[in-house]
Amino acid sequence: xxSHRDPLAVLDAMALEHRTAPAAAIDWTFEVRTNDAAxxxxxxxxxxxxxxxxxxxxxxxxxxxxxAGLARYRLYRDALRLxxxxxxxxxxxxxxxxxxxxxxxxxxxxxxxxxxxATWHGGALLLPGESxxxxxxxxxxxxxxxxxxxxxxxxxxxPGTALVRPFPKALSLKPGARRLFxxxxxxxxxxxDAHDRPWHVVPDAIRPGAVAATAPVRWIVLPRYADGATTxxxxxxxxxxxxxxxxxxxxxxxxxxxxxxxEVVRGASCHRLVVAxxxxxxxxxxxxxxx
Amino acid sequence: MKLEAxxxxxxxxxxxxxxxxxxxxxxxxxxxxxxxxxxxATIVWRLLDxxxxxxxxxxxxxxxxxDEPRHVLxxxxxxxxxxxxxxxxxxxxxxxxxxxxxP
Numbered sequence: 001x002x003s004h005r006d007p008l009a010v011l012d013a014m015a016l017e018h019r020t021a022p023a024a025a026i027d028w029t030f031e032v033r034t035n036d037a038a039x040x041x042x043x044x045x046x047x048x049x050x051x052x053x054x055x056x057x058x059x060x061x062x063x064x065x066x067x068a069g070l071a072r073y074r075l076y077r078d079a080l081r082l083x084x085x086x087x088x089x090x091x092x093x094x095x096x097x098x099x100x101x102x103x104x105x106x107x108x109x110x111x112x113x114x115x116x117x118a119t120w121h122g123g124a125l126l127l128p129g130e131s132x133x134x135x136x137x138x139x140x141x142x143x144x145x146x147x148x149x150x151x152x153x154x155x156x157x158x159p160g161t162a163l164v165r166p167f168p169k170a171l172s173l174k175p176g177a178r179r180l181f182x183x184x185x186x187x188x189x190x191x192x193d194a195h196d197r198p199w200h201v202v203p204d205a206i207r208p209g210a211v212a213a214t215a216p217v218r219w220i221v222l223p224r225y226a227d228g229a230t231t232x233x234x235x236x237x238x239x240x241x242x243x244x245x246x247x248x249x250x251x252x253x254x255x256x257x258x259x260x261x262x263e264v265v266r267g268a269s270c271h272r273l274v275v276a277x278x279x280x281x282x283x284x285x286x287x288x289x290x291x
Numbered sequence: 292m293k294l295e296a297x298x299x300x301x302x303x304x305x306x307x308x309x310x311x312x313x314x315x316x317x318x319x320x321x322x323x324x325x326x327x328x329x330x331x332a333t334i335v336w337r338l339l340d341x342x343x344x345x346x347x348x349x350x351x352x353x354x355x356x357x358d359e360p361r362h363v364l365x366x367x368x369x370x371x372x373x374x375x376x377x378x379x380x381x382x383x384x385x386x387x388x389x390x391x392x393x394p
Binding site: 237238239240242243244246247252253254255258259262265266 | 309310312320324
């Protein structure tokens with residue numbers, strides 16, 4: 001007869017002494033523990049902007065084992081094993097990816113959009129876009145030039161309002177955008193700095209004190225990266241913006257949430273932005289949208 | 292069925308419709324698709340009631356706008372067919388067009 005022990009109880013009994021502070025990714029609250037000091041320190045640094053006074057509803061555990069001189073990493077979310085591999089970098093990036101996924105999936109009470117967001121004089125600018133639209137690069141450029149940082153990935157609203165809640169995660173700068181922000185290069189251990197994976201840049205590395213507070217939506221700009229094109233900005237009708245925004249909702253919209261999204265758009269000016277050059281794009285946003 | 296001047300379509304009843312600045316955003320909750328209707332399309336959309344034909348709508352708009360009726364009808368047919376292709380309209384299926392002839 002075989003007996004199975006609860007995996008979480010096994011993890012609880014292990015000496016995973018390196019812990020991050022409790023953190024909140026929208027409605028997903030969690031902490032991380034590991035027996036790998038370097039990995040724990042890197043995760044603590046990257047997750048620091050999400051630190052919150054919450055009781056975590058979940059725990060990531062990263063267990064490093066060594067056998068015959070070879071390291072192995074196992075990543076768990078509570079009792080669920082997410083990854084078993086021999087790369088610290090892969091474990092590091094997978095954990096951060098999972099934090100984002102849980103932020104999307106567990107935000108049942110609030111409406112969440114795939115969008116970056118920044119603030120200017122108390123108003124919020126939304127930059128909706130799918131992966132590859134250039135929204136992270138654009139928001140990083142705007143923050144570098146003085147705007148406040150809310151998120152580069154997921155916008156959530158205070159229920160029943162157009163108030164954007166901060167989700168100030170580290171910005172995920174893809175390899176193609178690194179040259180634009182080389183001075184913000186994260187200081188992570190060599191084994192975590194894979195050339196083909198994004199940099200996770202804390203907002204303070206873009207500009208100290210960049211993280212902003214909750215703000216009402218005043219501007220919506222739909223960016224589209226187009227290599228070799230001309231950077232252009234043009235106004236768009238609010239109804240077209242609403243239809244586009246609906247396409248960026250993380251979970252399916254019903255008519256009530258569609259109506260709520262209308263209220264978000266109703267008070268905003270709306271533009272389309274083709275981004276070929278970051279300097280030009282930032283200048284257009286700062287001079288012709290938020291000014 | 293291809294929509295013609297005598298067709299009497301109406302907006303699909305389960306769509307969520309929101310107006311902003313005289314234009315519409317339309318959400319199909321089933322597919323999750325959202326669509327934008329400009330000001331001209333919004334005027335036509337509001338006249339689609341399931342009993343008024345596209346031809347009659349074209350006549351009314353042509354008269355109001357002092358425009359050429361044939362031109363207006365062509366524009367409205369193109370719009371209605373586009374809306375239909377996006378699954379936004381309900382209308383009778385022309386049985387004669389889809390059923391094989393009897394023995």
